[in-house]
Amino acid sequence: MNKHECQHLLGELSDYVDGELGQAxxxxxxxHLADCQNxxxxxxTLSKTVRLYHTHGQDPVPGxxxxxxxxxxxxxxxx
Amino acid sequence: MPDDPAFVERLRQGDKEACAICVREHSxxxxxxxxxxxxxxxxxxxxxxxxxxxAFKAISRFEGKxxxxxxxxxxxxxxxxxxxxxxxxxxxxxxxPIENEEGIPEPREFADWSENPEEVLLSVxxxxxxxxxxxxxxxxxxxxxxLRDVNGLSTxxxxxxxxxxxxxxKSRLLRARLALRERLSAYMATEMER
Numbered sequence: 422m423n424k425h426e427c428q429h430l431l432g433e434l435s436d437y438v439d440g441e442l443g444q445a446x447x448x449x450x451x452x453h454l455a456d457c458q459n460x461x462x463x464x465x466t467l468s469k470t471v472r473l474y475h476t477h478g479q480d481p482v483p484g485x486x487x488x489x490x491x492x493x494x495x496x497x498x499x500x
Numbered sequence: 501m502p503d504d505p506a507f508v509e510r511l512r513q514g515d516k517e518a519c520a521i522c523v524r525e526h527s528x529x530x531x532x533x534x535x536x537x538x539x540x541x542x543x544x545x546x547x548x549x550x551x552x553x554x555a556f557k558a559i560s561r562f563e564g565k566x567x568x569x570x571x572x573x574x575x576x577x578x579x580x581x582x583x584x585x586x587x588x589x590x591x592x593x594x595x596x597p598i599e600n601e602e603g604i605p606e607p608r609e610f611a612d613w614s615e616n617p618e619e620v621l622l623s624v625x626x627x628x629x630x631x632x633x634x635x636x637x638x639x640x641x642x643x644x645x646x647l648r649d650v651n652g653l654s655t656x657x658x659x660x661x662x663x664x665x666x667x668x669x670k671s672r673l674l675r676a677r678l679a680l681r682e683r684l685s686a687y688m689a690t691e692m693e694r
Binding site: 428430432434435436446457459462463465466467468469470473474475477478479480481482486487489490491493494495496499500 | 516517519521523527528529531532535542545548549552553558575604606607610611612613614617621627630634645649650652667670673678679680681684685
C-alpha cells in the first residue's frame, strides 16, 4: 500500500461513488483498490453510507405536524 | 407544475388549492432539512410552519430566477440556522478526526460492513446511529449533506440554496460523507463484535 496514493484517492472518493469521474481517473482508482484492502473497505462502506441515507435518511412528516401545518396555513379542508 | 409560471401566479393570487399542492410537494424536504439541522422535532415543526407562512406572504417578491423549491429550502435553511444560533449549542467534537495535508479527514475505521444484511442496517438502533452521526457533523457540513444526500438535490441546486460555489459543496460533501462513514463504521464494528 502506498500511503500517498491512498491520500490522493481520498480527495476523489465522492465523485467516484457518484460515478462522476472520468474513465482515466476511475481506472487509476480501480488499480489502487485492487492492491489496497483498506481503501477498498473505505470505498465500499462509503458507498453504502451514501446509499443508506439516500434511501432511508428521510423521516416522514408526522400526521399531527402535517395537520397543524395545514391549519396554521388556513388550508385545513385541502389536506 | 410547481415551477410553472402559471402555478407561481396562482400562488401569488393566494389560490388555496395551489398553496396546498406546494405544501404537499415540499413539506417532507423542508421538514427533514429543519429536523436534521436542529436535531429537535419541535423546532423542526416551527421551521416548517414559518417557512410556508413566510413564503406565501413574500411570494410577490419571488422573481422566478431560482426554482421555487430552491427558494423554499433557502428560507427553511435560514430559519433553522436562526434557531440553532439562538440556542447557541454549537458543539465541538472531542474526537476530532485527524486531517491529511489536503484537510480531508483520514479514515480510521476499517470494519467492512458493506455486505451486512438489510435487516441489520435498517434496525431501529442503526437508524438512531444514522441520526446521531448527522447530529455530530458541524453546521456547515450538515446543511450540505442533508440537502444533497438526504433530500436528493443536485450539487448545483444545493450550491444555490446555500449561496456556495459547486466546488465548495463538493468539498463539504466529501468531508461530511467521510465523517458519517467513520461514525457508522465505528458503530457497526461494535455491533459485529457482539
